[in-house]
Amino acid sequence: MNSRKTPSHFETAAAPFLDPARRARRPRGLVDEIVETLATSIREGPLQPGDKLPTEAEIMVRFDVSRTVVRESLSKLQASGLVETRHGIGTFVLPPQEVGNFKITAEDFATVADVISVLELRISLETEAAGLAAQRRKPENLIALEAALHAFHDSISRDSDAVPPDFQFHMEVARSTGNRHFADLMTYLGTMIIPRTRVNTAHNAPEGRLNYLQRVNSEHESIYIAIRDQDAEAARAAMRTHLSNSRERLRRGSNAHTTQTPGGVVDAPVTSPMAASTLA
Numbered sequence: 001m002n003s004r005k006t007p008s009h010f011e012t013a014a015a016p017f018l019d020p021a022r023r024a025r026r027p028r029g030l031v032d033e034i035v036e037t038l039a040t041s042i043r044e045g046p047l048q049p050g051d052k053l054p055t056e057a058e059i060m061v062r063f064d065v066s067r068t069v070v071r072e073s074l075s076k077l078q079a080s081g082l083v084e085t086r087h088g089i090g091t092f093v094l095p096p097q098e099v100g101n102f103k104i105t106a107e108d109f110a111t112v113a114d115v116i117s118v119l120e121l122r123i124s125l126e127t128e129a130a131g132l133a134a135q136r137r138k139p140e141n142l143i144a145l146e147a148a149l150h151a152f153h154d155s156i157s158r159d160s161d162a163v164p165p166d167f168q169f170h171m172e173v174a175r176s177t178g179n180r181h182f183a184d185l186m187t188y189l190g191t192m193i194i195p196r197t198r199v200n201t202a203h204n205a206p207e208g209r210l211n212y213l214q215r216v217n218s219e220h221e222s223i224y225i226a227i228r229d230q231d232a233e234a235a236r237a238a239m240r241t242h243l244s245n246s247r248e249r250l251r252r253g254s255n256a257h258t259t260q261t262p263g264g265v266v267d268a269p270v271t272s273p274m275a276a277s278t279l280a
Contacts, residue, residue, distance in 0.1 A: 030065055034073040035080075042082050042093050049095040053083060071164050075190030085187055087175070116250050123243045125185065126170065130223055130239035131232040133176035141176040145224050148172050152220065156213045169220050173239070176227060219245070 041047045054062065059070045074091055077083045085091045133141070151165035167190070174182035219242040226235035 030063075030069050031072050031076065034059075034063055034065070034069070035076045038073070038077060039080065039082055042077075047093050049093050051093045053091040053093070055090065068160075068164060075167075078187055079190040081188070084184075087183070112250055116247055119243055119247045119250070123240060123247070125182070126173065126243060127236050127240045129174050129177050129182045130227065130235040132179065132182075133173050134227045134230050134232040134235035136178040137176040137227050137230070141172065142228055144172045145169065145176070145227065149217070149220060149224060152213075152217050156210065156217065162213055162216070166216065166220075169224075173223065173227070 038047070038053075047053075053059070053074075056067055056070045056074075059065075059073075060067055063070075074083065074085065077091075078085060082094060083091050084094055148165050148169035152162050152169065155162035155165055167186075171183065171186045174186045177183075219238070222238040223235060223242060226232075226238050
């Protein structure tokens with residue numbers, strides 16, 4: 001009797017990544033390849049709406065990648081409307097979206113002007129979210145916010161862009177509102193709302209990576225303190241300052257790096273060095 005286990009649909013989808021020749025292609029294309037493979041499995045089967053994706057740890061082992069790569073891959077799938085992450089439960093395949101639904105995709109971050117547009121949306125939404133969080137936060141919310149701050153601080157001592165704890169902090173602020181729609185929107189947007197997922201801003205920042213990330217962490221701490229102290233106005237002000245700083249640095253960088261053509265000024269792509277001044 002053949003006791004060999006039949007491969008699961010996830011193992012089948014991941015098979016190309018187990019080929020050494022493909023694994024040698026690393027590292028920048030890993031996220032896109034994982035997203036493409038899983039997205040194909042979702043759109044064409046065998047992954048169906050309602051199916052639960054494997055845990056982060058299982059995906060790490062299956063694809064032989066780091067947790068950061070897995071989280072960015074899942075964030076891109078979330079941003080594409082293919083999956084949703086339910087806090088403390090897991091990530092699940094969503095039904096196909098109807099044509100015309102609101103969406104923000106990677107293409108909406110093609111230029112610095114695009115990133116600024118999304119930041120303006122975030123300023124409106126997250127400023128109010130911070131105020132509501134200060135009014136409604138529970139002890140467990142403060143614990144989660146503190147954990148995100150500590151994780152960010154730990155990332156500063158390593159060669160890391162600190163994107164996961166950065167996004168996690170903003171997610172925990174949204175959860176602290178007690179209004180699931182704020183958290184759902186943050187889950188939908190995913191880590192791509194953090195400009196450092198698009199360019200290596202921390203390492204290229206004029207003031208240096210360490211000072212750059214310390215400043216981001218300091219702004220997060222101001223937001224946390226206001227939420228902890230249940231000072232709604234201070235929380236709104238701290239969040240607005242944090243995101244407005246990002247927008248203004250992007251604007252200054254954009255003005256310094258736009259190019260003049262016969263047709264006029266062309267907005268620099270988000271992948272240019274000028275985006276190094278972004279902060280999120």
